[in-house]
Amino acid sequence: MEGMIKCSANYVPLTPISFLERSAIVYRDRVSVIYGDVKYTWKETHERCIRLASALAHLGISPGDVVAALAPNIPAMYELHFGVPMAGAVLCTLNVRHDSSMVSVLLKHSEAKLVFVDYQFLSIAQGALEILQETKTKLPLLVLISECGQPAPISSPGILEYESLLATGKLDFEVRWPKDEWDPISLNYTSGTTSSPKGVIYSHRGAYLNSFAAILLNEMSSMPVYLWCVPMFHCNGWCLTWAVAAQGGTNVCQRNVTAKDIFENIAQHKVTHLGGAPTVLNMIINASARDRKPLPGKVSVMTGGAPPPSHVLFKMEELGFHVIHAYGLTETYGPGTVCTWKPEWASLPRESQAKIKARQGVQHLGLEELDIKDPVTMKTVPADAKTMGEVMFRGNTVMNGYLKNLKATKDAFSGGWFRSGDLGVKHPDGYIELKDRSKDIIISGGENISSIEVESVLFSHPAVLEAAIVGRPDDYWGETPCAFVKLKDGCNEDSEELIKFCRDHLPHYMAPRTVVFQELPKTSTGKVQKFVLKEKAKAMGSIPKGNISKL
Amino acid sequence: MEGMIKCSANYVPLTPISFLERSAIVYRDRVSVIYGDVKYTWKETHERCIRLASALAHLGISPGDVVAALAPNIPAMYELHFGVPMAGAVLCTLNVRHDSSMVSVLLKHSEAKLVFVDYQFLSIAQGALEILQETKTKLPLLVLISECGQPAPISSPGILEYESLLATGKLDFEVRWPKDEWDPISLNYTSGTTSSPKGVIYSHRGAYLNSFAAILLNEMSSMPVYLWCVPMFHCNGWCLTWAVAAQGGTNVCQRNVTAKDIFENIAQHKVTHLGGAPTVLNMIINASARDRKPLPGKVSVMTGGAPPPSHVLFKMEELGFHVIHAYGLTETYGPGTVCTWKPEWASLPRESQAKIKARQGVQHLGLEELDIKDPVTMKTVPADAKTMGEVMFRGNTVMNGYLKNLKATKDAFSGGWFRSGDLGVKHPDGYIELKDRSKDIIISGGENISSIEVESVLFSHPAVLEAAIVGRPDDYWGETPCAFVKLKDGCNEDSEELIKFCRDHLPHYMAPRTVVFQELPKTSTGKVQKFVLKEKAKAMGSIPKGNISKL
Known part of the structure; x- marks a missing residue:
C-alpha cells in the first residue's frame, strides 16, 4: 500500500530492554528488588543497569560477545539480565551446582569474554579458569560479586569487584539496542537431565514475547510481588526476570530456597506470586509448623518441570496457594503450555480436579502451535487420551538453535516443528498430558x-x-x-x-x-x-x- | 552465532489471526459472541471466519485487496475482523454515521473491492454506489448483512447476502497468513474531528502487539465478558475485537448503545469489561432509575477520547464501576497511554484522585516511548506540569502511514516520532496531561x-x-x-x-x-x-x- 514509511516512529525491535526503560518512568519510585535489607527502586535498578552496560562496554565487551554469570538469585543476577543485553552482549547464566570442570567446558564452549561470579562460587570459577589455563584457552575476565550490602570478603588485587565496576559506569551511556530483534539475548545450557548440555540461544524477540505470555499465564496484574524460588539461571527464571520488570513488580530475591525463608518472605513482603518445581511445592507442604506463617493474601504458584502429584496440589491449596501448572523446556524459553483452568471444573470431585490440573494443557498466547505427532510420519495423533506421540511446538517462543551445533538444531527442527523428545497424549478437549520423556x-x-x-x-x-x-x-x-x-x-x-x-x-x-x-x-x-x-x-x-x- | 536456523518451528509473523486459531482449541466450547438470542462458541466463530475467508477468496479477493464494512456492533462485524485478514485482505471499517457522499469518497479512496453492509445502512451504501457509478468508478461488490437470526428483509436478486455467502465457504480453506507481519491488516479512516479523513494503515504486527497491551491495560484476565459500546469501526474497537479473542472472552454485541441495554446486558451476561467515550459514561450515570440494574460483580470501564470529568468519575464509581482512563489516536491503534493507578493514591482526597485519573498517564506496554516535546526543536519539555508541548509517540503500535498520502505520513513522522497534534504537559512523576488539540x-x-x-x-x-x-x-x-x-x-x-x-x-x-x-x-x-x-x-x-x- 502506498503511503507507508517504516521508521523509528513506528518500528522498534522487540526486546525486554524496553520493559526496564518503561518501568523506570511508570514505576520509578516503586521497589524493584528486595534482598534482606537491600532495596532498590525501578529508577535505581535502571540506573544500575545503565552503569553496568557502560562499564562492560568500557571493558571492551562488544555487541554479540558472551558474558557469563555464576550466581544464585541475588540482585546482581537480576541486573545482569538487563545490563548485559544493554551492552549489546549475550547473557550466559551457569548452573551454580556445576563443578569447576563443567564450568570450564561451558565457558570454553560459549567463548565467554567475562564471567560474573558470586563470592560463594568463586573457588568453582577459579578452578574452572585454572583448567582453561592448562588447555591454553584465552581466559575470560572474572568479576566478583560480593555479598550485597557488605564489604568484599576477599581483597585480591587482580580481581574486579561488581560494585566497584558499576561505580565506573556512566549514566549517559547510550544503550546498545539490538539491530535485529532476532539477535541473541541469552544463552541457556540445558540443565542436565541428560549428560550432554547444549547451548540454547534465545532472541530478543522470543524473550519479549515469552515475557508477555508469562505475565498472562502467571495471572500477574500490575505491580506483582514475585518471590524468586526458580533459579534465574534456569531459562532466565522462566522469563520472569524480564516479565516482572514489564509489570513494575517487586523481585524478592533469596540466596537459598528454604521453607522457612519462603514463608517469611511471603508474610513480610506480601508476596503475590512465586514459582517452583514440584520439589519446591514439596518443601512448602512439608514445612514444620514452626516455619509456617499464614499467607497475607492470594499467592499464585506456577509449577512446572514435572506434573504436580495430586496430594501435593491438595495440600498446597489447603494452605491457601493457587497452583498454576505450566510445562515447557529450555528450548521453549521455559513455559510453553499452561493448564488453563475452566470455571466449570470447580464443581468436579477433588480427585478429578487434581487429575486435570496435572495435565500440561494448551499452548500459551506467545506460542503458535502445540501438537502431539507421530515423530516419523508427522501426523497428528487422535485426541483420544490414549495414542502416544511426541510433543511438538511451533512459534516465536522457540529457541533460535543450539550454539555451534547446527546438526542438533536441524534435528530438533526437522519437519518444521520443534521436537521436544517428550511423549504424551491429547485429550478430547485438546489438552495434552505428558506420559514420559522418549528416553x-x-x-x-x-x-x-x-x-x-x-x-x-x-x-x-x-x-x-x-x-x-x-x-x-x-x-x-x-x-x-x-x-x-x-x-x-x-x-x-x-x-x-x-x-x-x-x-x-x-x-x-x-x-x-x-x-x-x-x-x-x-x-x-x-x-x-x-x-x-x-x-x-x-x-x-x-x-x-x-x-x-x-x- | 553459529547454530541458529530461522524456520517455521521458531518464526511466525505476528498476527491476531493466531488468537482465533488458539481460542478455537483452548476455549472451543465457550461462548464467543452473544447478540440477542444468537450465540456462538469459539469453535463456531472460528469455523464461520474460515468459511468467510474461503468465500471471499472464491469471489476473487486477493491478498492486499481492501474489503470494506458498514455495520454496527453485530456478530458479522466481529467475524469480519478475522475472516477478512484470513483471506489475506485488508479490512476497512466505515463509520455508520457517514452519508452516502462520504461513503462513496472512502470507497473510492480505499479502492475497496467489496463492501459488507448491514441492512439498516443499505440505502446509504446504495446511494454511495450510485455516486460512484456516476463518476465511472469501478463499483465494489455489495454483500448485505441481514439481521442476525432473521430472514433477509430484502430479496434483491442482484445482491449477495452474508449468511448465504458464508454457506458457500469451505472449512478446509487454507488461511492466507501474512507473508510479513508488517503487511496491512486494516484501514481506519480518521473519524472526522477535522473535516479531512485520512486512511490510517494498521499492520498485523501492530494489531497483535496493541491487542496484548489492551489486555493488560483493560486488566483482563482469562475469559472476560466484554460489552461492546465502543464501535468496532473505530480503531477496530480499540483493538479489543482481537484482544477479546486472545483471552477467550465473550463478546456481547449490541446494535444500539442505550443506558437500558447496557444495564440489562451487564446483569444478564455478567459483563466484566466495557469501554466507551465519556458520553457513554454520561449515559450510564444519567440513566433513569427504571433502566438501572445492580451490577453482578466488578465491571471495569475503559474510557478515552476525552478526559472523564470528575463528577462523571465519582458517579461511575458510586455505581460500582472501576474506571480506567486511556488515551490515544486512530494513528496509535486507539489506546497508547493509560493512567496507571498507583495504590498510594487511594488515600488521597476524592477530588485529587479525580484530577489524577483525568491525566492521560504513561505509555502502555506495547508502545516504546511517549513524550511531550517542543514541536520545532524536538526537545523534551520540563516535567513541571506547566510547560506545554506536543504529545509524541514512538513504537510498534504506531500506524504504518496514511494511505496514498506519503506527504501526510512524512509530516506525521518527521523527527522520528509520531506527532499527535495534541498539546499537553508532563507532571513531575512522568504522567502526561492533555491540554488541547494544537488547533x-x-x-x-x-x-x-x-x-x-x-x-x-x-x-x-x-x-x-x-x-x-x-x-x-x-x-x-x-x-x-x-x-x-x-x-x-x-x-x-x-x-x-x-x-x-x-x-x-x-x-x-x-x-x-x-x-x-x-x-x-x-x-x-x-x-x-x-x-x-x-x-x-x-x-x-x-x-x-x-x-x-x-x-
Missing part, C-alpha cells in the same frame, strides 16, 4: 510403561516423599520398572509394601519389581537426574528369568 | 487558553450535561472563549449564570464571553466535532471592542 519410557515385554504413571501412584502412598522410576534390565521381559524412593521422616515401609501398593493400583506389568531407598540425585531446578539412576539400575544387573510368576 | 487552543490577547480546562470547569456545574469551548473572533482580544452547552433535562440556567460560574473558578481571561445553548455535533465515537462549532462561532461575527471592561 525414559520403559519397554517391558513389548509394552510401553510410562514412568510418570508409576511415579504418580507411588507419590499417592502416604509414606513416599519422592520417587523415580527407571528401567532395569530383565532377562525375560527386556526391562522392568525399578523404583528409587525417598520415604518421609519417621516412615519405614519396605519394598514388599510399596510393590503391593503399586500392584493394587496399576496393571501388574507396570508395578516396579525392584525398590531402592535413597536420596534422589537432582538438577539444581529440582528435576531428578534419571540418567544417574538408569546407570545405577543397569549396574544392579539383570533380573534372572526365574522370577516370572510375580508379574 | 483547538484559543489565543486571547496573547495568552493560550486550553479549551479543555474551561470545559472541565463548565462540566463541574451541576446543570451542565455537555460543553465545548472554541474561539470566537474578538475585535480587541483576537479571540475569546465561546461556550456551546447542553443543559440537563429540567435545567434552565442562563449565559450570565454560567459565565459568572467560570469567572469564579478560573482566571477571568479564560472565562467564556459567549454561551450558546444547543445539542453538540459529535462523531459516532462521541467526540465533539469542534470544527463545526468553530465555523458557527466564526459566523456569529466578531465581538466589538466596546465590551472590554468585562474581562
Whole structure:
C-alpha cells in the first residue's frame, strides 16, 4: 500500500530492554528488588543497569560477545539480565551446582569474554579458569560479586569487584539496542537431565514475547510481588526476570530456597506470586509448623518441570496457594503450555480436579502451535487420551538453535516443528498430558510403561516423599520398572509394601519389581537426574528369568 | 552465532489471526459472541471466519485487496475482523454515521473491492454506489448483512447476502497468513474531528502487539465478558475485537448503545469489561432509575477520547464501576497511554484522585516511548506540569502511514516520532496531561487558553450535561472563549449564570464571553466535532471592542 514509511516512529525491535526503560518512568519510585535489607527502586535498578552496560562496554565487551554469570538469585543476577543485553552482549547464566570442570567446558564452549561470579562460587570459577589455563584457552575476565550490602570478603588485587565496576559506569551511556530483534539475548545450557548440555540461544524477540505470555499465564496484574524460588539461571527464571520488570513488580530475591525463608518472605513482603518445581511445592507442604506463617493474601504458584502429584496440589491449596501448572523446556524459553483452568471444573470431585490440573494443557498466547505427532510420519495423533506421540511446538517462543551445533538444531527442527523428545497424549478437549520423556519410557515385554504413571501412584502412598522410576534390565521381559524412593521422616515401609501398593493400583506389568531407598540425585531446578539412576539400575544387573510368576 | 536456523518451528509473523486459531482449541466450547438470542462458541466463530475467508477468496479477493464494512456492533462485524485478514485482505471499517457522499469518497479512496453492509445502512451504501457509478468508478461488490437470526428483509436478486455467502465457504480453506507481519491488516479512516479523513494503515504486527497491551491495560484476565459500546469501526474497537479473542472472552454485541441495554446486558451476561467515550459514561450515570440494574460483580470501564470529568468519575464509581482512563489516536491503534493507578493514591482526597485519573498517564506496554516535546526543536519539555508541548509517540503500535498520502505520513513522522497534534504537559512523576488539540487552543490577547480546562470547569456545574469551548473572533482580544452547552433535562440556567460560574473558578481571561445553548455535533465515537462549532462561532461575527471592561 502506498503511503507507508517504516521508521523509528513506528518500528522498534522487540526486546525486554524496553520493559526496564518503561518501568523506570511508570514505576520509578516503586521497589524493584528486595534482598534482606537491600532495596532498590525501578529508577535505581535502571540506573544500575545503565552503569553496568557502560562499564562492560568500557571493558571492551562488544555487541554479540558472551558474558557469563555464576550466581544464585541475588540482585546482581537480576541486573545482569538487563545490563548485559544493554551492552549489546549475550547473557550466559551457569548452573551454580556445576563443578569447576563443567564450568570450564561451558565457558570454553560459549567463548565467554567475562564471567560474573558470586563470592560463594568463586573457588568453582577459579578452578574452572585454572583448567582453561592448562588447555591454553584465552581466559575470560572474572568479576566478583560480593555479598550485597557488605564489604568484599576477599581483597585480591587482580580481581574486579561488581560494585566497584558499576561505580565506573556512566549514566549517559547510550544503550546498545539490538539491530535485529532476532539477535541473541541469552544463552541457556540445558540443565542436565541428560549428560550432554547444549547451548540454547534465545532472541530478543522470543524473550519479549515469552515475557508477555508469562505475565498472562502467571495471572500477574500490575505491580506483582514475585518471590524468586526458580533459579534465574534456569531459562532466565522462566522469563520472569524480564516479565516482572514489564509489570513494575517487586523481585524478592533469596540466596537459598528454604521453607522457612519462603514463608517469611511471603508474610513480610506480601508476596503475590512465586514459582517452583514440584520439589519446591514439596518443601512448602512439608514445612514444620514452626516455619509456617499464614499467607497475607492470594499467592499464585506456577509449577512446572514435572506434573504436580495430586496430594501435593491438595495440600498446597489447603494452605491457601493457587497452583498454576505450566510445562515447557529450555528450548521453549521455559513455559510453553499452561493448564488453563475452566470455571466449570470447580464443581468436579477433588480427585478429578487434581487429575486435570496435572495435565500440561494448551499452548500459551506467545506460542503458535502445540501438537502431539507421530515423530516419523508427522501426523497428528487422535485426541483420544490414549495414542502416544511426541510433543511438538511451533512459534516465536522457540529457541533460535543450539550454539555451534547446527546438526542438533536441524534435528530438533526437522519437519518444521520443534521436537521436544517428550511423549504424551491429547485429550478430547485438546489438552495434552505428558506420559514420559522418549528416553525414559520403559519397554517391558513389548509394552510401553510410562514412568510418570508409576511415579504418580507411588507419590499417592502416604509414606513416599519422592520417587523415580527407571528401567532395569530383565532377562525375560527386556526391562522392568525399578523404583528409587525417598520415604518421609519417621516412615519405614519396605519394598514388599510399596510393590503391593503399586500392584493394587496399576496393571501388574507396570508395578516396579525392584525398590531402592535413597536420596534422589537432582538438577539444581529440582528435576531428578534419571540418567544417574538408569546407570545405577543397569549396574544392579539383570533380573534372572526365574522370577516370572510375580508379574 | 553459529547454530541458529530461522524456520517455521521458531518464526511466525505476528498476527491476531493466531488468537482465533488458539481460542478455537483452548476455549472451543465457550461462548464467543452473544447478540440477542444468537450465540456462538469459539469453535463456531472460528469455523464461520474460515468459511468467510474461503468465500471471499472464491469471489476473487486477493491478498492486499481492501474489503470494506458498514455495520454496527453485530456478530458479522466481529467475524469480519478475522475472516477478512484470513483471506489475506485488508479490512476497512466505515463509520455508520457517514452519508452516502462520504461513503462513496472512502470507497473510492480505499479502492475497496467489496463492501459488507448491514441492512439498516443499505440505502446509504446504495446511494454511495450510485455516486460512484456516476463518476465511472469501478463499483465494489455489495454483500448485505441481514439481521442476525432473521430472514433477509430484502430479496434483491442482484445482491449477495452474508449468511448465504458464508454457506458457500469451505472449512478446509487454507488461511492466507501474512507473508510479513508488517503487511496491512486494516484501514481506519480518521473519524472526522477535522473535516479531512485520512486512511490510517494498521499492520498485523501492530494489531497483535496493541491487542496484548489492551489486555493488560483493560486488566483482563482469562475469559472476560466484554460489552461492546465502543464501535468496532473505530480503531477496530480499540483493538479489543482481537484482544477479546486472545483471552477467550465473550463478546456481547449490541446494535444500539442505550443506558437500558447496557444495564440489562451487564446483569444478564455478567459483563466484566466495557469501554466507551465519556458520553457513554454520561449515559450510564444519567440513566433513569427504571433502566438501572445492580451490577453482578466488578465491571471495569475503559474510557478515552476525552478526559472523564470528575463528577462523571465519582458517579461511575458510586455505581460500582472501576474506571480506567486511556488515551490515544486512530494513528496509535486507539489506546497508547493509560493512567496507571498507583495504590498510594487511594488515600488521597476524592477530588485529587479525580484530577489524577483525568491525566492521560504513561505509555502502555506495547508502545516504546511517549513524550511531550517542543514541536520545532524536538526537545523534551520540563516535567513541571506547566510547560506545554506536543504529545509524541514512538513504537510498534504506531500506524504504518496514511494511505496514498506519503506527504501526510512524512509530516506525521518527521523527527522520528509520531506527532499527535495534541498539546499537553508532563507532571513531575512522568504522567502526561492533555491540554488541547494544537488547533483547538484559543489565543486571547496573547495568552493560550486550553479549551479543555474551561470545559472541565463548565462540566463541574451541576446543570451542565455537555460543553465545548472554541474561539470566537474578538475585535480587541483576537479571540475569546465561546461556550456551546447542553443543559440537563429540567435545567434552565442562563449565559450570565454560567459565565459568572467560570469567572469564579478560573482566571477571568479564560472565562467564556459567549454561551450558546444547543445539542453538540459529535462523531459516532462521541467526540465533539469542534470544527463545526468553530465555523458557527466564526459566523456569529466578531465581538466589538466596546465590551472590554468585562474581562
